[in-house]
Amino acid sequence: MDLRLDGVSVDINGKLLVDSLSLDVPRGQIVGLVGPNGSGKSTALRCIYRSLRPSRGAVWIDGQNMRSLSLRANAQSLAALTQEATSDLDFTVAEIVALGRAPHLRGNERLSQREERLCLEAMEQMDVLHLAGRGMLSLSGGERQRVMIARALVQEPKVLVLDEPTNHLDMRHQIELLSLLRRSGLTVLVVLHDLNLAAASCDWIGVLSDGALHCAGTPREILTAPMIREVFGIDVSIVDHPLSGQPQLFYTLPTQQSQEHTQ
Amino acid sequence: MNIGAVVLALFLMASILVAIGLGSAVIYPQDTVRYIWAALTGGQISADEITRYQIIWQIRTPRVLLAAVVGAGLSVVGVAIQALVRNALADPFILGVSSGASVGAVLVNTFGTLGFLGIYAVSGGAFVGALVATILVYGVAYGRTGVTPLRLVLTGVALSLGFQAAMSLVIYYVPTSEATSAVLFWTMGSFGAATWGSLPISALIVLIGIVTLHRTSRALDIMTFGDEAAASLGFDANSLRRWLFVLTALMTGAMVAVSGAVGFVGLVVPHIVRILTGASHARVLLIAPFVGGIFMVLVDLVSRTLVAPRELPLGVITALVGVPVFIALMRRNNYAFGGH
Numbered sequence: 001m002d003l004r005l006d007g008v009s010v011d012i013n014g015k016l017l018v019d020s021l022s023l024d025v026p027r028g029q030i031v032g033l034v035g036p037n038g039s040g041k042s043t044a045l046r047c048i049y050r051s052l053r054p055s056r057g058a059v060w061i062d063g064q065n066m067r068s069l070s071l072r073a074n075a076q077s078l079a080a081l082t083q084e085a086t087s088d089l090d091f092t093v094a095e096i097v098a099l100g101r102a103p104h105l106r107g108n109e110r111l112s113q114r115e116e117r118l119c120l121e122a123m124e125q126m127d128v129l130h131l132a133g134r135g136m137l138s139l140s141g142g143e144r145q146r147v148m149i150a151r152a153l154v155q156e157p158k159v160l161v162l163d164e165p166t167n168h169l170d171m172r173h174q175i176e177l178l179s180l181l182r183r184s185g186l187t188v189l190v191v192l193h194d195l196n197l198a199a200a201s202c203d204w205i206g207v208l209s210d211g212a213l214h215c216a217g218t219p220r221e222i223l224t225a226p227m228i229r230e231v232f233g234i235d236v237s238i239v240d241h242p243l244s245g246q247p248q249l250f251y252t253l254p255t256q257q258s259q260e261h262t263q
Numbered sequence: 264m265n266i267g268a269v270v271l272a273l274f275l276m277a278s279i280l281v282a283i284g285l286g287s288a289v290i291y292p293q294d295t296v297r298y299i300w301a302a303l304t305g306g307q308i309s310a311d312e313i314t315r316y317q318i319i320w321q322i323r324t325p326r327v328l329l330a331a332v333v334g335a336g337l338s339v340v341g342v343a344i345q346a347l348v349r350n351a352l353a354d355p356f357i358l359g360v361s362s363g364a365s366v367g368a369v370l371v372n373t374f375g376t377l378g379f380l381g382i383y384a385v386s387g388g389a390f391v392g393a394l395v396a397t398i399l400v401y402g403v404a405y406g407r408t409g410v411t412p413l414r415l416v417l418t419g420v421a422l423s424l425g426f427q428a429a430m431s432l433v434i435y436y437v438p439t440s441e442a443t444s445a446v447l448f449w450t451m452g453s454f455g456a457a458t459w460g461s462l463p464i465s466a467l468i469v470l471i472g473i474v475t476l477h478r479t480s481r482a483l484d485i486m487t488f489g490d491e492a493a494a495s496l497g498f499d500a501n502s503l504r505r506w507l508f509v510l511t512a513l514m515t516g517a518m519v520a521v522s523g524a525v526g527f528v529g530l531v532v533p534h535i536v537r538i539l540t541g542a543s544h545a546r547v548l549l550i551a552p553f554v555g556g557i558f559m560v561l562v563d564l565v566s567r568t569l570v571a572p573r574e575l576p577l578g579v580i581t582a583l584v585g586v587p588v589f590i591a592l593m594r595r596n597n598y599a600f601g602g603h
Contacts, residue, residue, distance in 0.1 A: 051494040075497030085492035088349055089542035090599040091484070099485055103497035108481050108545060135542075137599040155496075 001077060001158035001187055002027045003048070007057035010043050010211075017043045019212040020057065023189075025159070025204075030181055030188040032198040035208030036232055041163075041191045042083060044208070048161050048189065049080035061159060075103035079157035081148055081165050090135040093147050097123055100154030119154050125180060126150040127173065141168035149177065162190040166197065199223055199246045207231055223247045265546075271553035275331065278557050282327045282564040283319060287571035290315050299324065321459070327560055329457040329465070333518045334528055334559020335552035336469035338536070340511045340518075341529030342551055343476050346483045346544065347507050348412040354530035358419035358508070359396045360515040361524035362426035365449035367392020368520075369430055372445045373437045386461060386520040389449065393516030396426060401508060409501035415508075451576045452525030454563050461521045468517040472510055473552050479507075480544035487542075527581040528555055531589050538592045558585070 003025040010018040018040040025031045033041050046052040048059050050071055059066045066074060079100070087096075097119045101111055111119070123129040126146040136144060145168045152160060160181070166174040174194075178201040181188050192198040198205055199219040206216040209231045215222055228236050228249070237250040284295040294312075298319040301308050308316050340355040348357070356362070371388030404410050404418040434442055448456075476483070482503055485493050490500040518525075532555045533547070539554075540546040562584060566575045592598070 046491065049491070049495040051491040070497075071494060071499055072497035075495060080491075080495035082489075082491040082495060085488050087484075087487040087489075087542070088351065089346075089484075089487050089537070091542045095484070095541075095543050099481070099488075099496065102481055102485060105481070107478055135599060152495075 001062045003078075003159050003187055003189060004060040005044070005048070005057070006060060008044065008047055008054045008059060009056040010040070010047065010052060011055040017211050018047070018054075019210070021208070021211070021213055022057075023206050023213065023216065025187055025189050027187050028185050029203040030190065030201060032202035032205045033189060033191045033208060034193070034195060034198055034205060035214075039208040040211035041208055043211075045080070045161055045163050045189070045191060049078065049082070050074055051082075072103055075155065077157060078159040078161065079152040079155035080161040081152050081163055083163050083167070085148065086136065086144060090137045092132070093123070093128055093134055093136060093139070094119065094132040096136055096147055097128075097150045097154055100151035103155060115154075118156070119150075122150040122153040123147075125153065127176070142170060142173060145169055146173060146177075157186065159187045159189075160184075162188065164191050164193060166192065166194065195223060195228075196248050199248060200241075200244065220247055223249065265549055267540075268549050268553065271550065271557065275553050275556050275560070278560045279327050279331055282330075282560050283323045285564060285568055286318070286323055287568070288315065288318050290319060295319055325459050325462050326454045326457040327563070329462055329522060330454050330559045330563040331556040332462070332466045332469050333454070333522050333525060334532075334555040334557070334562075335473065336514055336518050336555075337525060337529035337559075338532035338551040338555025339473050339476055339548060340514050342533040342536070342544070342547055343483065343507060343511050344529075345533055346487050347504060347511070348416045349487060349489070350412065350416055351534070352530070353416065354526075355511065355515045355518075356423070356524055356526070356529070357416060358512070359400045359423045359426060360393045360512055361449075361519050362423040362430070363396020363399075364389040364393040364516060364519040365446065365524065366426045366430050366433075367395070368449050369433055369442060369445055373433055373439075373442050383461065385445075389520040390516045393512065393519055396422065397508070397512035397516075401505075410504055410508075412504075415504075449519070449523045451578050452523035453574070453577060454522055455574065457521065465517045465521050469514055472514040473548070475510060477545070477548040480548050483507075483544040483548075484542075525559070525581070526578045527585055528559060531585050532558060534598070535585075535589055535592055538598045 005021055005023040007020045007022055008018055009016065009020050021044055023031070033044065035041050043052065047054045050066065061078065098111055101115050120129065123132055126149050128143060128146050128150055131139065131143060136147065139147070145165070149165060165177055169177065174197065178197060182201060202219060204216065205219055205222045207214040207222060207227065214231055215227060223238060225236055225238055228234060234251065238247050239250065240246070241248045283299070284290060284292050294315065298308065298316045300306060301316070302320045337355050344353045344355055344357065345351060368385050368389040371385050400415070400419050400422050401410065403422065404414040406414060430446060434446060482498055485496050485498050486500060486503060493500040532551060536547050536551045536554050540550050562577060562580045566577050566580045569575060
């Protein structure tokens with residue numbers, strides 16, 4: 001399945017949070033969405049998982065306008081990892097992961113054996129199987145994040161939308177998650193803050209600035225020092241990765257530099 | 264079938280029988296059972312037993328059954344409301360339903376409106392008051408993006424205070440002892456007014472509500488993760504909230520109309536049950552009606568026997584019994600609600 005944003009705008013209380021954003025996520029590819037805080041990344045994603053209705057424009061999934069699909073039908077083919085979506089109630093990890101089957105079940109219908117297995121596999125993949133019986137509220141931020149990703153995987157989506165999935169994760173789990181996404185064959189739209197990880201994992205990157213698409217292209221085309229200077233307001237050096245050849249960013253702290261000069 | 268639920272159901276039935284048997288008039292257990300049996304099967308009793316029969320069947324049985332129904336209903340509504348507004352401190356009355364009911368009842372009492380309902384006029388007034396309050400709270404809380412949990416709670420609390428002020432005004436201007444005791448009844452709650460006439464309709468509404476909520480338990484689970492997570496799992500949190508709001512208001516209204524606002528049960532029983540069963544609403548909503556029913560039947564029994572023939576207010580006993588139980592369970596199990 002492919003995902004397409006077509007001139008999506010979000011206007012809340014007269015403030016234009018997303019400004020005619022058009023973006024293609026081709027089938028089976030990983031598209032990264034990057035940009036500074038408040039550039040409209042999360043707002044754009046909320047239009048895709050139907051938490052927000054775009055003021056103008058439309059989101060298309062497999063050539064179908066999402067507005068014509070029920071929320072339930074939508075959730076059967078598209079899963080989302082939202083930010084900070086924990087419950088106040090102390091559900092166990094296994095219970096939370098099982099909720100990922102909700103779009104496929106009627107009311108309180110029980111999970112089938114296949115679905116139970118699916119949950120175990122997803123917990124195994126996200127390395128939370130050993131936590132299955134633990135209460136969610138007793139887990140660390142990174143463990144919680146992995147549980148929520150496992151829940152999204154259990155939805156058996158064709159399209160996966162992830163809002164900062166590497167948030168709270170340690171390096172090993174960040175790398176494992178992104179390589180899992182690469183292997184999965186899913187159509188993925190992912191918001192990332194780490195531009196190096198984005199360069200390593202994405203087929204295509206869209207850069208958002210003030211709600212509008214600043215530029216889009218392959219990591220090599222997009223990640224340039226002038227672009228980063230303009231959008232993020234920092235100076236970076238860019239070199240090719242010695243093994244993969246992907247562009248990698250090196251940051252220097254301005255204070256450090258000036259200190260070195262004075263010494 | 265859940266073993267725990269079966270055991271609790273049997274315990275509830277035993278509690279009901281014991282509570283019917285006990286009271287300020289001494290009636291032997293074998294007689295109690297015989298009277299109930301006679302009433303149910305249309306059997307015969309001798310003429311000198313009429314008074315005791317009436318105490319058992321006309322006064323105590325409806326009273327105890329009402330206690331069971333209200334205990335079960337308030338516990339379940341408490342569970343639903345806490346999920347609905349995502350707040351551990353919420354109880355069935357936080358959205359203004361009970362104070363609205365009190366205003367309705369006191370108005371009927373004082374001005375004699377709704378006379379066509381006969382002896383049910385006050386209950387009718389309370390029910391209408393509850394629904395009017397519900398609509399008001401929902402209308403005021405409604406914003407551009409629908410109704411958010413926080414707005415709902417704040418509006419409910421604010422309007423409750425308004426209704427209480429309105430009630431105080433009525434008492435101030437019509438200071439009859441009847442109006443004052445009516446206010447006391449509605450704000451403290453009591454099962455003393457239970458009759459066979461009013462029990463069935465309340466019981467039916469509460470029962471249908473409990474079954475319906477239980478069938479919605481997965482959606483309730485999902486609601487507690489917030490609107491965005493709900494949307495991503497295919498649930499429209501706003502419309503879910505709307506109909507949960509209507510359902511719980513109808514249930515609460517039906518209970519308050521016949522028993523006043525019995526406090527504490529709807530707040531604490533949901534927590535006690537979650538400590539025992541975990542958070543999953545499918546389990547919580549299966550166990551909560553029994554725990555609430557048993558608790559309420561026993562509390563009512565204590566309130567009318569401890570200093571018989573006088574009655575202690577229900578709220579006093581619910582707190583005296585419930586608080587230690589709650590604290591003991593909470594300390595033993597590291598109960599978590601809302602993290603830290």
